[in-house]
Amino acid sequence: MANKELKSDIGRIVQQTMPDIVESRLREYLKEKSFRPGDPLPKEVDLAESLGVSRNVVREALSRLRMLGMVETKKKRGMVLASPDILSSFERVLDPSIIGENTLKDIFELRLVLEMGLAELIYARKTAADVAELKEIALRQMDGKKDNFRIKNEIEFHGKLYEMSGNDTLKRFQNMLLPIFDYVVKTEPRFISGKISHLDLANILERGSKEEFREGMYEHLKPHFDRLKRLG
Amino acid sequence: MANKELKSDIGRIVQQTMPDIVESRLREYLKEKSFRPGDPLPKEVDLAESLGVSRNVVREALSRLRMLGMVETKKKRGMVLASPDILSSFERVLDPSIIGENTLKDIFELRLVLEMGLAELIYARKTAADVAELKEIALRQMDGKKDNFRIKNEIEFHGKLYEMSGNDTLKRFQNMLLPIFDYVVKTEPRFISGKISHLDLANILERGSKEEFREGMYEHLKPHFDRLKRLG
Numbered sequence: 001m002a003n004k005e006l007k008s009d010i011g012r013i014v015q016q017t018m019p020d021i022v023e024s025r026l027r028e029y030l031k032e033k034s035f036r037p038g039d040p041l042p043k044e045v046d047l048a049e050s051l052g053v054s055r056n057v058v059r060e061a062l063s064r065l066r067m068l069g070m071v072e073t074k075k076k077r078g079m080v081l082a083s084p085d086i087l088s089s090f091e092r093v094l095d096p097s098i099i100g101e102n103t104l105k106d107i108f109e110l111r112l113v114l115e116m117g118l119a120e121l122i123y124a125r126k127t128a129a130d131v132a133e134l135k136e137i138a139l140r141q142m143d144g145k146k147d148n149f150r151i152k153n154e155i156e157f158h159g160k161l162y163e164m165s166g167n168d169t170l171k172r173f174q175n176m177l178l179p180i181f182d183y184v185v186k187t188e189p190r191f192i193s194g195k196i197s198h199l200d201l202a203n204i205l206e207r208g209s210k211e212e213f214r215e216g217m218y219e220h221l222k223p224h225f226d227r228l229k230r231l232g
Numbered sequence: 233m234a235n236k237e238l239k240s241d242i243g244r245i246v247q248q249t250m251p252d253i254v255e256s257r258l259r260e261y262l263k264e265k266s267f268r269p270g271d272p273l274p275k276e277v278d279l280a281e282s283l284g285v286s287r288n289v290v291r292e293a294l295s296r297l298r299m300l301g302m303v304e305t306k307k308k309r310g311m312v313l314a315s316p317d318i319l320s321s322f323e324r325v326l327d328p329s330i331i332g333e334n335t336l337k338d339i340f341e342l343r344l345v346l347e348m349g350l351a352e353l354i355y356a357r358k359t360a361a362d363v364a365e366l367k368e369i370a371l372r373q374m375d376g377k378k379d380n381f382r383i384k385n386e387i388e389f390h391g392k393l394y395e396m397s398g399n400d401t402l403k404r405f406q407n408m409l410l411p412i413f414d415y416v417v418k419t420e421p422r423f424i425s426g427k428i429s430h431l432d433l434a435n436i437l438e439r440g441s442k443e444e445f446r447e448g449m450y451e452h453l454k455p456h457f458d459r460l461k462r463l464g
Contacts, residue, residue: 017305019295027324037330056288060295063251067296068325073249083332086339089321092259093300098269100315106401107318109353113402117349120450121341124461169338170345214446218352229356 022053023061027070030081037083041071044079087172094176096183105231108184111177112224114170115158115217121165123210130164131206138198151182157198185224196220254285255293259302262313269315273303276311319404326408328415337463340416343409344456346402347390347449353397355442362396363438370430383414389430417456428452 016024026047035041044062048055062079065071069084096104137160141153155178162171196219204216218225248256258279267273276294280287294311297303301316328336369392373385387410394403428451436448450457 017298020299023299031327031329034329037332056291059288060292063292064296064299066249067252067255067299068321070325070330081330083330083335084325086322086325086331086335089300089325090318093302093316093318093321095263097263097266098302098313098315099318100269103315103318103401106399109397109399110402110405113349113353113397113399114345115349116352117345117347120348120457121345121460124457165341165345167338167341167345169335170342173342225352225356228353 018053018057019060019064022051022057023064025051026061026065030070035081037081039081040077041079041081087169087176091176094180096180099180104180104184107177107180108224109228111174111181112221112228114174114177115161115221116214118161118165118170119210119214119217121167121170122161122205123213125166126164126205130160131202134160134164134205135199135202138202141198151178153198154178154182161201194220194222250285250289251292251296254283254289255296257283258293258297262302267313269313271313272309273311273313319401319408323408326412328412331412336412336416339409339412340456341460343406343413344453344460346406346409347393347453348446350393350397350402351442351446351449353399353402354393354437355445357398358396358437362392363434366392366396366437367431367434370434373430383410385430386410386414393433426452426454 030041041047041062042050044055044058048058051058062071066073068089069082071079072082074080093099094107099107134157137157141157155175158174158178159171162174165171196216198220201213201216201220204213208216262273273279273294274282276287276290280290283290294303298305300321301314303311304314306312325331326339331339366389369389373389387407390410391403391406394406397403428448430452433445433448433452436445440448
């Protein structure tokens, strides 16, 4: 136990490979020199020479930045700094089968926090057409067979809520989080759904206040909050 | 305008390089075969042969997975699948000088959503010692010179709030978001602070209800919500 504590307090030293070092140095350099999207990067051969490393190492480091969307190759102009898609690398690692238990729990809670905090954006931006579409979704889902947490329904209904927030990043984020959420819920032997249904929430959005919506969302998510309290 | 719409609707075809393709194929393969953290990966030379590509390309693709924390090299055992730190690649790209305007706006709002949604976790887990420490932070900050949004104070106070939520991922996430938030706020010519101060929030946490805390947080963040409504 003391050993485990030491391990978590002192942290593990992760040995850096040459590409790790060059990648990090490159990112620092781009920042120090205030590179902006569209600016051409130094040539691979010049970078290798200046850094005193092989071209293969530079190529590997640049390949990583390319994967992050920080660098792209333009016809005739060669490599330029790009405006990265901030969620694409996040998406790559969000796989419940490789993420640790604690992180899974954190992500589970993160979704609860987001849903409880969404009311302001939704109420600032929702339209009558949005609410009508949401209601249609909720009504259609009631015809399906009874199932407390069906990932397809959840993504459809809550995805529409996120869309109504007018925030694309948030919507994509939600789409990534739900499969993780689903995975955690499925580890529960028995899952009881909240008192407030998707249709109830849609009705509140039609006629109720921001505060009522938040209360409704809390009731809708309550089994998850209870679960969280149970587990501590 | 029609042209811009077309561009956004049809999307741009991004040409994939060989490392892009191999990286994506590798991730699929690991998923299909249900690799778990600790499982050894096939050898570089075997991967190259099976995929019919050069070893350099495989090395580049593996280097990317290594950067994402999905792969690590173990003494004697070679490369194994690892449990990635889901935020580390996110951290790499969160640089306000290269992120596009729309994404910056989305991140600005994301922080507001998180803060408004935090009440449940905080009230489920806060201790008297936590609240005392938070109050101390707020009192200490009042001695400093008057400044409406000082990133250091914001990180200190709101960071403690996130810590009280008992969610490490959320806390790290917040630490990454605040510099972006700061960057956006600084583009405002004039910034008026909310009616509710850090100290007021700490006092509510000491004696008030979850609902009062949420109302207080809304008032604290109100200038940001107003800004958001102004910009649409």
